[in-house]
Amino acid sequence: MAEAYGFSTLRVAAVEPLTSDSVALTFDVPPALAEEFRFRPGQHLTLRRVVAGEDLRRTYSLCTSAAGGPLRVAVKRLDGGAFSGWVLDSLRPGDELEVLPPAGRFGPAVDPLRALRYGLVAAGSGITPVLSIAATVLDVEPGSEVVLVYGNRTSADVMLLEELSDLKDRFPDRLQVLHVLSREEQESELLSGRLDRERLERLLDTVLVDVDEWYLCGPFGMVTGAQQLLLDRGVPERSVHVELFHADAPPPRARESAVSTGTCAVTVVLHGRSTMVPVAPDGPSVLDAVLAVRSDAPFACKGGVCGTCRARCVSGAVEMDVNYALEPDELAAGVVLTCQSHPTTDEVRLEFL
Ligand SMILES: Cc1cc2nc3c(=O)[nH]c(=O)nc-3n(C[C@H](O)[C@H](O)[C@H](O)COP(=O)(O)OP(=O)(O)OC[C@H]3O[C@@H](n4cnc5c(N)ncnc54)[C@H](O)[C@@H]3O)c2cc1C
Ligand code: FES
Known part of the structure; x- marks a missing residue:
């Protein structure tokens, strides 16, 4: 094939x-x-x-x-x-x-001249991008520190334990790793239990202090809960970065539409070639409509989390069902997830990124 x-x-x-x-x-x-x-x-x-x-x-x-x-x-x-x-x-x-080549905008643009304190919160397989961020920051920014809180059920479930220990051995003064285990008693009561709001509050008052930039990755409830807690405590939105691996599809909902006809004319520019596709406002997503005629359209999760299907909406308008991948600056620049997009004007022009 x-x-x-x-x-x-x-x-x-x-x-x-x-x-x-x-x-x-x-x-x-x-x-x-x-x-x-x-x-x-x-x-x-x-x-x-x-x-x-x-x-x-x-x-x-x-x-x-x-x-x-x-x-x-x-x-x-x-x-x-x-x-x-x-x-x-x-x-x-x-x-x-x-x-596919590496993609995504979750991590920091590391800079050797920067001296920041990074707060990393992960659970389960959410450790993967967070470990890459910790290792890169420690390698590249000699003035920066990392505090990593990592939640799992038991110590046997801890992924990449050896890699975390090696990193700790290499950077004993600049890396702090706290394992929180929900189904295994540890010496510290603070670290025994679920990584829920109450425990995070206590960690924020004790070890996750003076943090400049936050990176959160793990199950939906943990990540969105931690994000909300940080925002509630006054952390600026631009300093809280989240990555989700999965989100359940939302229930269908009515869309506000200024469409006057049954289908909209959606023109996409993809790999230098433009194609017009008729898309019904209440039908499949723009991505699915495009894929029916252009198999080269980029996608992976189709659930609004990975960001692979990004495009910029340069004229007309679309509405997204969900967005768990785009940061506020991208939204402000007109970037949309085509797997979640439905046209709300008669004509739309999208340029895949
Ligand atoms: C940006 C990004 C980074 C990711 N990084 C990693 C990573 O480093 N390591 C890793 O193991 N996975 C990671 N994932 C998740 C991964 O892409 C797959 O979703 C996961 O491996 C499940 O695929 P599957 O085919 O085995 O399950 P599927 O056959 O797709 O799903 C089986 C069932 O589980 C549900 N489901 C799917 N994914 C999840 C999930 N992540 N959590 C809970 N329920 C789910 C589905 O709705 C379905 O009911 C990442 C996802 C994204 C979007
Ligand atoms: S394909 Fe993953 S966000 Fe659209």
């Missing part, structure tokens, strides 16, 4: 168990692709495989330092998960996978 647009075929160099239900996957990057696969902290890869004609694409965050670390992701098995189950059960070193 031919590669999908934008994907490269990479060889899996290593598949290493991390816990009983997660593995680290390291890819070989041939010299010709080194530049394309250079990454920033907190970015992710989209992996693709076609099963019985179905195009499965899943996004996995890089978990190594962007300052020279290998191209590595960590995959946790999800019950009944089509892609994660296959990775854990069947993928072997030497196999090849289709991979």
